[in-house]
Amino acid sequence: MATAVALLLALSAMPVVHLQPQVTALGVATALTLQVSDPHGIREAVVSVEQNGQRYSAWETKQPARRIFWQQAVPDSVWNFVAGTKTMPQLKDGKAQLIVEVTSNDFRGKTVRLERDVMVVTQPPVLTVDSDQHYLYLGMADLVTFNVAGYWTEAGVRVGDETFRSWPMPDGKPGLFSLFAFAWNMPPGTVPLVYATNPAGNEVTAAMAFQFPKKEQPKYRVRDLQLDDRFVQKVIGELDPNGSGDPIARFVKINSEMRRANNKTLSDLRFKTEGRFLWSQPFLQQHNSKVESSFADERNYIYQGKKIDQQVHLGYDLSITQHVGVEASNDGRVVYAAPLGIYGNCIVVDHGYGLQTIYGHLSEIAVHEGDIVKRGQIMGKSGQTGMAGGDHIHFSMQLEGVQIDPKEWWDGHWIKDHVAKRVSLAGFSD
Numbered sequence: 001m002a003t004a005v006a007l008l009l010a011l012s013a014m015p016v017v018h019l020q021p022q023v024t025a026l027g028v029a030t031a032l033t034l035q036v037s038d039p040h041g042i043r044e045a046v047v048s049v050e051q052n053g054q055r056y057s058a059w060e061t062k063q064p065a066r067r068i069f070w071q072q073a074v075p076d077s078v079w080n081f082v083a084g085t086k087t088m089p090q091l092k093d094g095k096a097q098l099i100v101e102v103t104s105n106d107f108r109g110k111t112v113r114l115e116r117d118v119m120v121v122t123q124p125p126v127l128t129v130d131s132d133q134h135y136l137y138l139g140m141a142d143l144v145t146f147n148v149a150g151y152w153t154e155a156g157v158r159v160g161d162e163t164f165r166s167w168p169m170p171d172g173k174p175g176l177f178s179l180f181a182f183a184w185n186m187p188p189g190t191v192p193l194v195y196a197t198n199p200a201g202n203e204v205t206a207a208m209a210f211q212f213p214k215k216e217q218p219k220y221r222v223r224d225l226q227l228d229d230r231f232v233q234k235v236i237g238e239l240d241p242n243g244s245g246d247p248i249a250r251f252v253k254i255n256s257e258m259r260r261a262n263n264k265t266l267s268d269l270r271f272k273t274e275g276r277f278l279w280s281q282p283f284l285q286q287h288n289s290k291v292e293s294s295f296a297d298e299r300n301y302i303y304q305g306k307k308i309d310q311q312v313h314l315g316y317d318l319s320i321t322q323h324v325g326v327e328a329s330n331d332g333r334v335v336y337a338a339p340l341g342i343y344g345n346c347i348v349v350d351h352g353y354g355l356q357t358i359y360g361h362l363s364e365i366a367v368h369e370g371d372i373v374k375r376g377q378i379m380g381k382s383g384q385t386g387m388a389g390g391d392h393i394h395f396s397m398q399l400e401g402v403q404i405d406p407k408e409w410w411d412g413h414w415i416k417d418h419v420a421k422r423v424s425l426a427g428f429s430d
Contacts, residue, residue, distance in 0.1 A: 015042065015102045015112045023098065025119045025151075026091070027200030029082040036102050040066070041074040043105035047081070049088055051096040051120065058083040058098075066105050084120075084200070091120045093151075124202035125152040129194050132422065134210040136192070138218055139184035139296055139405040143422050144208050145169070145177045148196045155196040158205075160186050164400045167275055167353055171424035179353050181402045184220070184296040184314070188212055218405070220296040227251075227303045231389050239341060239386070252309045254342065255301065255387065259311060262341040267401030270354050272335040278352040279330040280427035281375055282412035286327055286393055289318035295396070295405040314403040315358065315396025322391040323364075325378035329357045329395070329406075334371040334379075343394060344385025349373060357406075360394035361385050 016037040023032060026049070036042055046060040059081040083098070085091050100114040126149040134142050146166075148155050156166040157180040164180035180192060192210060197203040229247075236243060236250045239258065243250050293313055301309040328349055335356065336348035343360035347367060350356050363383025373379060382393045397406040408414045412430025420428045 014038075014110050015104050017100060017102050017112050017114055019100055019114060019116070023116065023118060023199065024153075025121045025199035026084045026096070026098070027121055027198075027202055029084045029086040030200055031080065031082055034079045034081070034100065034102075036077045038077075038102075038104050039071075039073055040104055040106040041071045042077055042102060043109060044101075044103045045077075045079070046101045047083060048099050048101075049083065049091060049096050049118075049120075050099060051091055051094070054090070055099075056088040056090055058087060063105055065109070071105070085122055093120050093122055096120050119151060119200070121151050121198050121200040121202060123150060124204040125150040125155075125196040125198065127155075127194055127196055127204050127206040129206045129208050130422070131209065134192075134208050136182045136210050136212050137216065137405075138182060138186065138188065140408050141179060141181045141399050141404050141418075143177055143179050143419050144192075144194060145175055145422055146194050146206070147175045150198075152196045152198050154198075155194075156180075157192055157194055159183070159192045160190045162186075162400075162402055164354070169423060170277060170426075173424075177423050179355060179399055181399045181404045183402050184312070184405070188217070218296070220298060221294065222298045222300065223293075224300045224302050227301055227308075232303070235387060248303060248308055252301075255309050255311055258341045259387075262343055263314075263403075265340060266336075266348065266358060266398060266403075269335050269348055269350070269356060270398070270401040273350050273354045273356065274333065274352045276352050277425055278332045278350070279375070280425060280429075281330065282415055282430060283329045283357070283397075283406065283409040284327060284375060285329075285406075285410050286318045286320065286324075286395065289320050289393070291316055292319050292392060293317035295407070315360075315394050316406060317392045318395050319390070319392040320382070323381040323383065324393075326359050326362060326380045326382055326393055328373040328375060328377045328379055329409075330375045332357070332373060334367050334369055334373060337365050337367050337369050337371075339385070342387040344383065344388060345380070346386075347379050349379075354400040356398050358394070358396045358398065360396075361388040361392060363391075 018035040020033045044062045047058040048055050098116045098118045103111045128147045130145045157164045157178040166176040166178045169175050193205040195205045232251050239254050297313045300307050332349040332351040335350045340346040345362040347359040362380045364381040367379045384391050416430045
């Protein structure tokens, strides 16, 4: 008998319990998923919330006990349920503890217990947005300040499907600000919204005062680029050296698929930004440079009289002379310095708060990731690496990974009106 009991104990299982999502707050009806792995199945699973010494039942399930003739190889169990004040009206806003207890359906009946500290939150945050008039332009940026009251964990600005995070005011004063962009291809009627949310699923949005001055909206150019065999061979030889097949098909694949992948790499660099201004002067356009191509030019690629591709050029092509020194547009920290597909040898400098400058097609790179650079510092030499048909610098800017028109950042008066008057930009002078 003792041997049989020992065997039953030894063969008993321990439930493996996962609760999703990683909940930190409960609202009116917060959706939760409980997943349990146990080869013998579950005798009981109970979810409760404890607050101020009282425990309230959120959800439970029970099965008949199988202490000896238990099941084998029972598949995982998954249950979806909601927890919050809808099912537990006794809960009050404030701290609580979410408790999950799961018991195996075998001889030992081992119980696993999970505990998570949570906040009960039934009210959304409260937003107060600045009263400034915000003039919005396709492809350009702006800054909005606001305050959030109540319990919140995320706030910022949404423009269509793009999200721009918020930051504490740089001078330590109460409140938040958000630098946001109105992308070059965003539908003009899109309403930018300030938002704040919390993990309980409560969200509030508020509109800022804004206008889209119709007469001053940028008009993007459409250009035909005539391709010859020499340029096609140059591109595929550099960017697809081990490829095979039709050269034009390879070129189009580089110009489309590689371009998208490269732009995602650039966009992901937003996660390497610093939460402070690294600059205090207007941004520089490369000295003595001539603009060969502007922001958001639509390019039709023509080969032997036929259009084979179409892409949008999100930057400025700046030319001077061959192998000219490439200047840092402003103070910042290098977050990328390496080859990057269609951009060739590429440098990206972070200027804080998600604002970054991009320098492409270089023949040489003279800085490394992590280097601190100063405004006007030479970081390398211009060239024609990547998708470049002649020696020049591809210069562009991005805000939270959204590429924007740099021209407003070259304008000290714009920076004064849109940035320095709204938040503290130490040492700024236009």
